Amino acid sequence: MTIPSRAPTSSTSASSDSLGARARRGATLSELTVLLVVIGVILGLALPGGRGLLDRIAVTAAREEIAGLAHRARAIATASGGATLWVDLEAESVTLTAGDGVTRGRLLLADRGIDVSTSGSSDVVAMTWNALGWGVVASRTLVLRRGSGEARIVVSSRGRVRRR
Numbered sequence: 001m002t003i004p005s006r007a008p009t010s011s012t013s014a015s016s017d018s019l020g021a022r023a024r025r026g027a028t029l030s031e032l033t034v035l036l037v038v039i040g041v042i043l044g045l046a047l048p049g050g051r052g053l054l055d056r057i058a059v060t061a062a063r064e065e066i067a068g069l070a071h072r073a074r075a076i077a078t079a080s081g082g083a084t085l086w087v088d089l090e091a092e093s094v095t096l097t098a099g100d101g102v103t104r105g106r107l108l109l110a111d112r113g114i115d116v117s118t119s120g121s122s123d124v125v126a127m128t129w130n131a132l133g134w135g136v137v138a139s140r141t142l143v144l145r146r147g148s149g150e151a152r153i154v155v156s157s158r159g160r161v162r163r164r
Contacts, residue, residue, distance in 0.1 A: 055147035056149035056151075058146050058149060060151050062112060063151040063152070063163055064163075066094055067161045069085055069096045070159075070161045071161065073129050073159075074133040076099075077132075078131060080099045081099040082098075082099030082128065082130055082131055083096065083099060083128070084097050084126050084127065085128075087116065087127070089122075089124070089125070092109040092110035093106065094109065094116075095107075113146050114145065116143070116144055118141060127140060127155050129159050133159060134158055139156050140154070140155050141155075
């Protein structure tokens with residue numbers, strides 16, 4: 001003999017199904033907390049390496065801009081009879097002037113947090129090119145630093161530029 005089972009009413013089963021589905025769709029507060037802690041740990045490990053990468057990118061970009069100004073100085077020198085690339089170590093800036101004294105370009109390294117240094121004791125270094133595009137200066141090495149990033153640029157006595 002079988003005992004008839006009591007079938008649930010339609011209103012009872014519908015409300016329990018929607019309540020269960022609603023609970024399964026969301027995340028609990030503890031799950032969200034664990035997720036935020038994991039994200040925080042990953043970012044904490046990645047940020048120091050990211051800062052070093054940004055420092056290297058910044059000094060490399062500044063080195064390339066200074067090299068561009070030096071190449072431009074040689075071109076301006078042949079067109080206008082001379083050019084000078086002024087490196088102000090105190091103001092941490094690089095300025096390109098043509099032979100007639102007109103400023104043709106300026107790079108402010110201090111705004112980017114980049115320190116520039118060179119051998120020698122003077123605060124201002126003048127690298128000059130004559131009308132033939134030849135350098136009229138002793139070889140100079142500029143060292144650019146920001147954080148852990150460092151880049152060097154060497155301007156030879158002939159006015160040629162090498163990146164290091």
